Amino acid sequence: MEVRPGDRIKWKEPVFRGTYRRAQFVGERTVTGVVTNHWYEMETGYHWFTIQVQASEGVDPLPAGKKIRRRGKNVYFGLLEHELDPSREREAPPPPGGKFLPQRTCTRCGAAGANAERLCKVCWEAVKRGEA
Numbered sequence: 001m002e003v004r005p006g007d008r009i010k011w012k013e014p015v016f017r018g019t020y021r022r023a024q025f026v027g028e029r030t031v032t033g034v035v036t037n038h039w040y041e042m043e044t045g046y047h048w049f050t051i052q053v054q055a056s057e058g059v060d061p062l063p064a065g066k067k068i069r070r071r072g073k074n075v076y077f078g079l080l081e082h083e084l085d086p087s088r089e090r091e092a093p094p095p096p097g098g099k100f101l102p103q104r105t106c107t108r109c110g111a112a113g114a115n116a117e118r119l120c121k122v123c124w125e126a127v128k129r130g131e132a
């Protein structure tokens with residue numbers, strides 16, 4: 001099930017210290033928060049979430065109330081809990097899965113034209129149906 005604004009999620013993520021170029025992995029933290037926005041970046045097709053932190057534990061925990069941005073794939077990768085917004089429209093159409101760029105190759109079938117998750121339209125639909 002896709003994560004969408006209004007949903008409450010808990011995920012685990014790696015924590016790094018140091019500069020971007022010399023980042024050092026120092027441990028993990030869990031974050032619980034409510035998704036306030038999501039969008040696809042035009043240039044890259046990357047899926048992003050804005051999340052308002054409710055609680056955080058572990059290394060360098062984040063303060064409650066802070067709004068953070070996370071790449072969609074990182075949130076899904078570490079996802080521990082996902083509570084749907086009760087008012088969420090269940091019959092809403094599926095999301096586009098990002099922009100399908102012709103220079104990207106699908107890692108599942110090798111076809112040209114893949115999104116940020118490196119899947120073509122056909123494979124993206126299949127994976128969403130659980131046929132991964």
Ligand SMILES: [Zn+2]
Pocket residue numbers: 106107108109110111119120121122123124
């Ligand atoms: Zn494919």
